[in-house]
């Protein structure tokens with residue numbers, strides 16, 4: 001059976017490990033195993049003693065306990081550890097929906113948040129709630145959301161902090177979203193893979209799961225903590241019936257988390273504040289470089305500073321960003337993500353601020369733009 005092309009992952013599969021300058025990545029700079037163990041005060045001997053048998057299918061009890069305690073209202077039993085964060089989106093699409101249900105997805109969005117739901121209920125039953133481009137920032141349109149809700153709507157899918165816009169709702173907007181979910185008896189799937197990456201001046205908001213029992217939250221260590229190679233993620237699910245269904249689907253996909261990842265995730269959780277602080281500091285430095293770049297190239301781009309997360313959605317004055325990004329990767333060795341992959345118009349690109357090589361990558365992009373300006377057309 002066919003499913004829509006996972007354009008973002010195909011693009012990264014082609015270019016991520018062959019292009020020297022990564023300007024479009026959504027994750028934050030990673031650490032080595034040795035750095036992580038040293039930071040967490042764990043020895044190689046302890047790691048070496050780890051058995052490589054199957055692990056507990058819902059995750060290591062201590063890890064689940066500590067993760068649950070990081071939320072205001074969550075019990076250990078409500079945490080399902082996954083084989084990888086993206087698995088959580090698949091499980092939710094499979095377990096929460098029946099034929100004929102409608103889903104509303106905030107777009108643009110990470111491909112899986114659109115296409116897995118389209119695959120399960122049919123593309124016509126997935127309604128797109130689009131961000132609107134305001135002056136200098138992205139905006140949510142609640143009137144548009146109210147018009148999209150029908151008697152068949154079962155689920156609203158959002159992602160905060162948002163990839164790619166870097167949007168985070170104000171506390172009152174989050175309350176409004178929760179009010180809509182509760183008024184219509186819906187489920188809210190809130191992808192919180194970038195949780196805790198909140199920039200100076202932006203008010204933080206609680207996890208959706210602490211605002212309504214109708215929320216199912218996806219989170220993990222890939223982005224905020226810079227550990228995508230661990231493939232550690234979890235779902236927080238309060239509804240016992242839905243949770244049982246999700247767990248049943250998980251037995252068909254990954255069964256249980258990999259033992260080495262769980263061991264390292266426990267180490268990472270001890271030092272998560274330091275890991276997050278490193279990511280935030282790097283993003284702040286790189287955002288300052290980006291602001292100077294966009295001040296210099298204001299004629300060619302539409303820049304909306306992100307409120308949170310590690311990415312921004314940037315307009316560019318070219319006929320097709322898809323074509324431009326391919327040309328840029330192949331001629332200048334600079335990788336930006338065409339945001340058409342994420343359901344945006346083909347005049348937007350995604351930039352990512354979490355990587356250590358951002359400054360050098362931006363300088364290479366700058367030199368390329370300058371060469372374009374100087375070349376006789």
Ligand SMILES: Cc1ncc(COP(=O)(O)O)c(C=O)c1O
Pocket residue numbers: 026084085086087110159163191193220222228231
């Ligand atoms: C919003 C969002 N959700 C989920 C994922 C999947 O995370 P992972 O690649 O760690 O499975 C990503 C990855 O880019 C993402 O941006």
